[in-house]
Amino acid sequence: xxxxxxxxxxxxxxxxxxxxxxxxxxxxxxxxxxxxxxxxxxxxxxxxxxxxxxxxxxxxxxxxxxxxxxxxxxxxxxxxxxxxxxxxxxxxxxxxxxxxxxxxxxxxxxxxxxxxxxxxxxxxxxxxxxxxxxxxxxxxxxxxxxxxxxxxxxxxxxxxxxxxxxxxxxxxxx
Amino acid sequence: xxxxxxxxxxxxxxxxxxxxxxxxxxxxxxxxxxxxxxxxxxxxxxxxxxxxxxxxxxxxxxxxxxxxxxxxxxxxxxxxxxxxxxxxxxxxxxxxxxxxxxxxxxxxxxxxxxxxxxxxxxxxxxxxxxxxxxxxxxxxxxxxxxxxxxxxxxxxxxxxxxxxxxxxxxxxxxxxxxxxxxxxxxxxxxxxxxxxxxxxxxxxxxxxxxxxxxxxxxxxxxxxxxxxxxxxxxxxxxxxxxxxxxxxxxxxxxxxxxxxxxxxxxxxxxxxxxxxxxxxxxxxxxxxxxxxxxxxxxxxxxxxxxxxxxxxxxxxxxxxxxxxxxxxxxxxxxxxxxxxxxxxxxxxxxxxxxxxxxxxxxxxxxxxxxxxxxxxxxxxxxxxxxxxxxxxxxxxxxxxxxxxxxxxxxxxxxxxxxxxxxxxxxxxxxxxxxxxxxxxxxxxxxxxxxxxxxxxxxxxxxxxxxxxxxxxxxxxxxxxxxxxxxxxxxxxxxxxxxxxxxxxxxxxxxxxxxxxxxxxxxxxxxxxxxxxxxxxxxxxxxxxxxxxxxxxxxxxxxxxxxxxxxxxxxxxxxxxxxxxxxxxxxxxxxxxxxxxxxxxxxxxxxxxxxxxxxxxxxxxxxxxxxxxxxxxxxxxxxxxxxxxxxxxxxxxxxxxxxxxxxxxxxxxxxxxxxxxxxxxxxxxxxxxx
Amino acid sequence: xxxxxxxxxxxxxxxxxxxxxxxxxxxxxxxxxxxxxxxxxxxxxxxxxxxxxxxxxxxxxxxxxxxxxxxxxxxxxxxxxxxxxxxxxxxxxxxxxxxxxxxxxxxxxxxxxxxxxxxxx
Numbered sequence: 001x002x003x004x005x006x007x008x009x010x011x012x013x014x015x016x017x018x019x020x021x022x023x024x025x026x027x028x029x030x031x032x033x034x035x036x037x038x039x040x041x042x043x044x045x046x047x048x049x050x051x052x053x054x055x056x057x058x059x060x061x062x063x064x065x066x067x068x069x070x071x072x073x074x075x076x077x078x079x080x081x082x083x084x085x086x087x088x089x090x091x092x093x094x095x096x097x098x099x100x101x102x103x104x105x106x107x108x109x110x111x112x113x114x115x116x117x118x119x120x121x122x123x124x125x126x127x128x129x130x131x132x133x134x135x136x137x138x139x140x141x142x143x144x145x146x147x148x149x150x151x152x153x154x155x156x157x158x159x160x161x162x163x164x165x166x167x168x169x170x171x172x173x174x
Numbered sequence: 175x176x177x178x179x180x181x182x183x184x185x186x187x188x189x190x191x192x193x194x195x196x197x198x199x200x201x202x203x204x205x206x207x208x209x210x211x212x213x214x215x216x217x218x219x220x221x222x223x224x225x226x227x228x229x230x231x232x233x234x235x236x237x238x239x240x241x242x243x244x245x246x247x248x249x250x251x252x253x254x255x256x257x258x259x260x261x262x263x264x265x266x267x268x269x270x271x272x273x274x275x276x277x278x279x280x281x282x283x284x285x286x287x288x289x290x291x292x293x294x295x296x297x298x299x300x301x302x303x304x305x306x307x308x309x310x311x312x313x314x315x316x317x318x319x320x321x322x323x324x325x326x327x328x329x330x331x332x333x334x335x336x337x338x339x340x341x342x343x344x345x346x347x348x349x350x351x352x353x354x355x356x357x358x359x360x361x362x363x364x365x366x367x368x369x370x371x372x373x374x375x376x377x378x379x380x381x382x383x384x385x386x387x388x389x390x391x392x393x394x395x396x397x398x399x400x401x402x403x404x405x406x407x408x409x410x411x412x413x414x415x416x417x418x419x420x421x422x423x424x425x426x427x428x429x430x431x432x433x434x435x436x437x438x439x440x441x442x443x444x445x446x447x448x449x450x451x452x453x454x455x456x457x458x459x460x461x462x463x464x465x466x467x468x469x470x471x472x473x474x475x476x477x478x479x480x481x482x483x484x485x486x487x488x489x490x491x492x493x494x495x496x497x498x499x500x501x502x503x504x505x506x507x508x509x510x511x512x513x514x515x516x517x518x519x520x521x522x523x524x525x526x527x528x529x530x531x532x533x534x535x536x537x538x539x540x541x542x543x544x545x546x547x548x549x550x551x552x553x554x555x556x557x558x559x560x561x562x563x564x565x566x567x568x569x570x571x572x573x574x575x576x577x578x579x580x581x582x583x584x585x586x587x588x589x590x591x592x593x594x595x596x597x598x599x600x601x602x603x604x605x606x607x608x609x610x611x612x613x614x615x616x617x618x619x620x621x622x623x624x625x626x627x628x629x630x631x632x633x634x635x636x637x638x639x640x641x642x643x644x645x646x647x648x649x650x651x652x653x654x655x656x657x658x659x660x661x662x663x664x665x666x667x668x669x670x671x672x673x674x675x676x677x678x679x680x681x682x683x684x685x686x687x688x689x690x691x692x693x694x695x696x697x698x699x700x701x702x703x704x705x706x707x708x709x710x711x712x713x714x715x716x717x718x719x720x721x722x723x724x725x726x727x728x729x730x731x732x733x734x735x736x737x738x739x740x741x742x743x744x745x746x747x748x749x750x751x752x753x754x755x756x757x758x759x760x761x762x763x764x765x766x767x768x769x770x771x772x773x774x775x776x777x778x779x780x781x782x783x784x785x786x787x788x789x790x791x792x793x794x795x796x797x798x799x800x801x802x803x804x805x806x807x808x809x810x811x812x813x814x815x816x817x818x819x820x821x822x823x824x825x826x827x828x829x830x831x832x833x834x835x836x837x838x839x840x841x842x843x844x845x846x847x848x849x850x851x852x853x854x855x856x857x858x859x860x861x862x863x
Numbered sequence: 864x865x866x867x868x869x870x871x872x873x874x875x876x877x878x879x880x881x882x883x884x885x886x887x888x889x890x891x892x893x894x895x896x897x898x899x900x901x902x903x904x905x906x907x908x909x910x911x912x913x914x915x916x917x918x919x920x921x922x923x924x925x926x927x928x929x930x931x932x933x934x935x936x937x938x939x940x941x942x943x944x945x946x947x948x949x950x951x952x953x954x955x956x957x958x959x960x961x962x963x964x965x966x967x968x969x970x971x972x973x974x975x976x977x978x979x980x981x982x983x984x
Contacts, residue, residue: 054826055715056805056812057761066809066818068826071468073818075809104808163809178880178972185876214920221918222874225947228969229880337941337963338982346981393981396964457875 003049003095006113013041013116020118027117027143029150030097030110032080035135036150037110038117038143043099043155047113050094061087067096067107074098076107077159083135101155104163117150119143124152178229185226187457189275192219196268198526201533203261213250216264220246223275232278238289239274242267245300260299265530267292322351322408323384328358328376333400344379346393351384380408460556463516470513471801472820477506518553518700521599521608524562525550528570528597535574542581542591543574548598554606558698561678562608565671569610569694570595572668577614577692587689589613605680606700611693617686619643626652644684648672676833707800707819707829710777711793713763718800718819718829723779725786727794730774745776745788752778754788755835760814781833789830802829814838866983867891871901871915871927872945877968881914884972888979898922902930905937912983913942914966917953925953925960932961941982 001009006028013026020026027038028047046069053065053076062081066073076096080088088094088109096107123145127136140154196219199212224239246264248254256264270292277284325347329340347353358376384390390405397403481499525547532545554562578584578593585591596611619640626632626646638646646652650669668682675682680698707718730745735754737743744751754776758765776788800819803826805811816831868890870881875896882892890912895901897919913931917924924944931937941963946953954965963982966975 052825054818054828056809056828057763057814058812066805066826068820068824071465071472071803071820073803073805073808073820073826106808178883181876181879181883184879188874188876218873218918218920221947222877225874225945225968226876228947229876231969336958336961337939339941342981342983346977349977349980396958396982400958 001113002093003047006047006095009116010041010044010047023121024118025121027119029114029117031112031114032083032110033085036114036148038150038152039099039155044097045100045105046098048096050090050092050096050109064109069098072105074105074107075163076109078109099155101159106159106163117143117146119145182230185230186279189223192222193272193275194523195219200265200268201530203256203264205256205258205260208256210250217243217246217250235274235278238293239271241293241296242271245296248300263295267296321384322382323387323390324406324408325379325381325390326404327379328402330400333397338397343393344377347379347381350389350393351381354380466513467517468801470510474506474510474799477502517555519556519559520551520553521559522550524559525597531567531570532595535571539574541574541578541593543578543593543595546594546596549600552599552601552606555700558678565674568671573610573612577612579615606698608696609693611691613691616688616690616692617644618688622646644686647684705800705802705829707798709795709798710791711795712757712791713765715763716795716827718827719777719779719789721797723832725778725780728776728778730776752786752788754790756790760835760838779832781836785836787836865889865891866911867893868912868914869893869895869901869904869910871895871898873897873916873919877916884975888976898924898927901927905931905934909936910940912979913940914945916945925956928957928962929960943978943982
């Protein structure tokens with residue numbers, strides 16, 4: 001989905017959300033490289049297409065810069081880079097998913113939004129301790145009833161210290 | 175869950191105001207009779223805090239404010255006159271109230287018994303009149319046996335006069351239990367004789383499954399005495415039917431009663447204060463104003479850009495259009511000023527806490543000090559006012575502790591016993607100047623210099639002017655253990671004050687005359703929301719340089735620039751050597767694929783301390799007023815960047831932090847000497863606006 | 864047309880609470896910060912209910928009740944006073960001035976609604 005379609009789909013999903021069973025939750029899933037990731041739809045504030053950002057000096061590579069979103073200045077994190085797979089070659093088709101995280105807002109650069117998922121809580125599996133994935137540290141679980149494995153991102157661990165601390169945070173997989 | 179949780183914030187904001195009002199009045203109290211309006215204010219402040227505290231179940235605060243309010247009520251009603259020592263007690267009791275409010279706000283309880291002693295003293299004060307406060311009762315409803323009741327209810331005329339409606343009361347009974355109603359119309363007169371204000375009806379209502387009798391009585395709480403009401407358990411044999419009627423007082427004739435009602439003077443209105451001239455005000459959430467400020471700021475920018483692009487098209491033939499544009503410009507500016515003014519507050523709120531500080535401290539230090547306030551009406555941005563509290567308090571304490579001599583010393587020096595600390599504020603050149611001065615001993619240049627040398631801030635034998643020496647007191651590491659006292663605070667030196675002021679975009683300077691006193695001057699911007707900036711281009715990135723820091727722009731000939739062996743370069747202008755800051759390398763910008771400019775353009779800027787450095791840029795793009803957005807709202811601060819601005823094209827641009835950049839440069843070029851954290855020891859000028 | 868209530872209290876917190884609760888009950892809430900202000904606003908249209916604090920600057924609640932009752936258009940308007948505790952004196956004074964009833968602070972939304980239902984259609 002491009003940003004516009006994704007926004008429509010998410011808005012519909014949230015509107016329909018009242019009808020879903022209590023033990024179900026909705027997620028926005030998106031593609032980064034070959035992987036699929038998801039975040040709780042309630043933490044998503046906005047989805048928009050990629051536009052040039054203003055870069056910040058002396059920051060970790062995955063912080064692509066800042067963007068003006070209706071008067072607010074938000075940092076934009078390159079998710080692929082944050083997960084250790086190098087900088088994204090951006091095109092206008094790339095998408096920024098804006099999420100809220102403890103009173104702050106941050107944009108995540110992803111390849112595309114994939115779907116709005118409706119998942120029962122018991123279909124979420126914890127991350128196994130002996131997981132070989134490089135990005136396991138920033139995952140909170142896996143959605144297993146999908147066609148493809150979808151990893152749920154733990155936003156706090158993924159972005160928390162990058163936003164709050166001044167010390168440069170190292171990339172996850174590196 | 176209580177739906178009212180969301181109002182806590184409002185409550186605490188209100189508490190701040192109430193406590194401030196309380197203190198304003200409390201410090202003026204004196205033994206004997208006092209201004210009744212002030213006493214009313216005291217009572218109401220505490221009363222309002224209590225009411226809110228009750229709503230949010232801050233039990234300790236409720237209990238304390240209840241007792242306190244009771245005493246204040248006795249005082250304002252004249253039942254209790256303030257004796258010697260009572261005014262101080264009330265001020266202190268206000269402090270404890272403040273502590274309890276703060277505790278409730280932060281959610282961290284103050285230690286047990288914090289208010290116990292004060293409560294005792296308040297009670298003792300109140301008990302002189304023999305009227306102690308009825309303790310706050312915890313509501314304890316005792317469960318009763320479920321039951322059926324019969325209610326006999328006959329309203330009197332008085333009930334209708336207070337706008338109570340029998341139907342509504344009967345309706346409310348439905349919430350208590352299942353009801354069946356029997357109306358008695360027998361007293362209804364002929365239509366021609368009917369008085370609409372009179373009550374002719376009575377009802378017998380059976381209530382089944384009520385929790386207890388009280389639940390029923392509560393429905394009729396407001397009409398108690400204005401009606402005949404009998405509530406009986408249904409099982410009990412209905413006693414004399416006529417009881418209610420017997421008890422009924424004779425009904426006044428309609429004419430009499432109507433007359434009486436309309437002539438009844440407003441009861442209990444005697445103590446109503448006359449209408450004081452009060453400014454009408456509304457309370458607006460700060461966030462809303464900020465959004466407005468932002469929007470107007472952006473409007474100013476958009477308007478400026480429109481004007482810019484249009485001015486190329488219009489010429490003298492378009493006088494009308496030009497006038498219209500000018501008109502638009504002027505009105506946009508006026509709108510901006512108007513919106514900014516909303517954020518402005520008089521300094522009085524801040525200044526008014528210092529008489530207290532000075533009074534308490536005089537006692538503690540055993541010095542005789544008078545505080546003079548000037549320019550309290552000067553208005554400053556709210557945020558600045560809040561941020562000034564700590565630095566100013568520190569400076570005043572500093573003046574009293576270190577500046578002013580003891581009484582004996584003053585007499586010996588031929589000065590009046592009473593020392594003077596003066597706090598003044600004024601607007602000048604679009605900035606606000608706040609001065610803290612004392613007529614104490616002043617700075618001893620020799621001592622200051624010796625101390626700076628001892629602390630390794632200045633080389634032995636350095637030749638410094640008086641101003642340079644005085645400025646040393648703001649250096650980190652100057653204020654050391656020797657200066658620590660109970661009063662000025664451990665480890666907090668003037669360097670911290672300076673840093674706080676700098677954060678606000680201001681500077682602090684000192685002028686002193688040995689033996690005569692010192693004056694500290696804070697120069698601050700009026701607002702933190704907008705900034706006049708110069709837009710510059712460096713390697714195709716654009717940055718904003720605060721216009722106030724720019725001294726001049728120089729197009730440097732290669733012959734003027736010299737590279738330093740340890741890295742970096744300097745430029746000589748009119749014999750002065752100025753260090754150059756290469757923004758491109760400092761901000762780690764890439765020149766890849768971009769052409770290097772043919773000539774080096776240096777923007778000469780001045781740091782807070784008057785040190786000059788040159789920023790090397792590719793191009794100057796013109797002046798603009800920008801709306802400042804903090805980077806920290808959604809990210810964290812970055813070295814060398816003071817904040818961000820959103821320009822007319824919607825893009826975010828970074829505002830350069832000159833002092834930060836100068837220090838970054840220092841730390842990189844001097845890193846080998848390990849002097850990362852120390853200030854550059856060169857001090858020049860920097861004093862006095 | 865929705866019902867209109869005049870909420871009078873010098874405390875913004877209290878006004879907010881009353882307004883919040885009654886708006887949910889379908890009232891239009893008009894606020895006034897003391898008796899004087901309330902009197903000023905008493906002229907603009909009919910009210911279905913008045914809720915007033917007692918202790919306020921300029922004009923207290925009891926005086927306000929008296930003044931409102933003198934105004935024919937408030938003759939049958941229910942007026943509730945807000946008192947902090949079961950203060951019999953205040954209640955009696957309020958009633959003497961013409962108050963319909965009282966609400967004891969602190970109240971929770973349900974209590975407020977209960978009381979309002981008892982005096983207002």
